[in-house]
Amino acid sequence: MGMSKNAARIASEVDKEKLHNAEDAVTLVRRLAFAKFDESIDAVFKLGIDARQADQLVRGTVSLPHGTGKSIRIAVFTSGEKVKEAEEAGADIVGGKELADEIGSGGSIDFDLAIATPDMMPVVGKLGPVLGPRGLMPNPKSGTVTQDVAKAVSEFKAGKVEYRNDRYGNVHVPVGRVSFEAEQLVENFTAISGEILRSKPASAKGRFIQKVALSSTMGPGIRLDPAEIEALVKADH
Numbered sequence: 001m002g003m004s005k006n007a008a009r010i011a012s013e014v015d016k017e018k019l020h021n022a023e024d025a026v027t028l029v030r031r032l033a034f035a036k037f038d039e040s041i042d043a044v045f046k047l048g049i050d051a052r053q054a055d056q057l058v059r060g061t062v063s064l065p066h067g068t069g070k071s072i073r074i075a076v077f078t079s080g081e082k083v084k085e086a087e088e089a090g091a092d093i094v095g096g097k098e099l100a101d102e103i104g105s106g107g108s109i110d111f112d113l114a115i116a117t118p119d120m121m122p123v124v125g126k127l128g129p130v131l132g133p134r135g136l137m138p139n140p141k142s143g144t145v146t147q148d149v150a151k152a153v154s155e156f157k158a159g160k161v162e163y164r165n166d167r168y169g170n171v172h173v174p175v176g177r178v179s180f181e182a183e184q185l186v187e188n189f190t191a192i193s194g195e196i197l198r199s200k201p202a203s204a205k206g207r208f209i210q211k212v213a214l215s216s217t218m219g220p221g222i223r224l225d226p227a228e229i230e231a232l233v234k235a236d237h
Helices: 005-013 022-032 082-089 097-104 118-125 128-134 149-157 182-198 226-236
Strands: 040-047 059-063 074-077 093-095 113-116 160-164 170-177 209-216 222-224
Touching: 022 040, 022 182, 022 209, 022 222, 022 226, 040 182, 059 182, 074 097, 074 118, 074 149, 082 093, 082 149, 093 097, 097 118, 097 128, 113 118, 113 149, 149 160, 160 170, 160 182, 170 182, 182 209, 182 226, 209 226, 222 226
Parallel strands: 074 093, 074 113
Antiparallel strands: 040 170, 040 209, 059 160, 209 222
């Protein structure tokens, strides 16, 4: 398939090896976004971890100061008075065992994030084969298994995002949208970088953040200087 004129022009403008600081990278990503829709901007961190070792896995959550620009649909597995709490906090789908049974028997998965109260985990745990591969399994480490469902729902609706490494040691995180101000994107990116640096496993050796790239949905990857990122995070604290 031939490249579109836009893609070809953009490819010629990008020096794939050049390392940028966050401000320059954000400016470049926004300038090179050519789609007719408001593209989302994502960061990919290549980490110096052995993803096969259980003690080197990196996962957690980070609240983006300016949100992601996406509205997310949240399902809550709970029962009793927690049902009302979840609904009032803005959950899109709320249910207990019947919801789990429906999903388990091939019902549609019309949500981007699942939250569960601890008492529901024996039921939700059985959905591992369905929810696991989609990254939707509730987990205490990411704050999605909790008694305080109302707080969890409102935080994720306001721009809290979950991150976890894939089997190659990469972490993909949304940073915002092309329509955001450059400053907002830099602040979101700084928050993410700080959180990832703090989640460095004790057993990980050598440089932790090895490579970083920012890109919009349709745009090319713009590489950042890992040393600059560490300095950026230090300056922010």
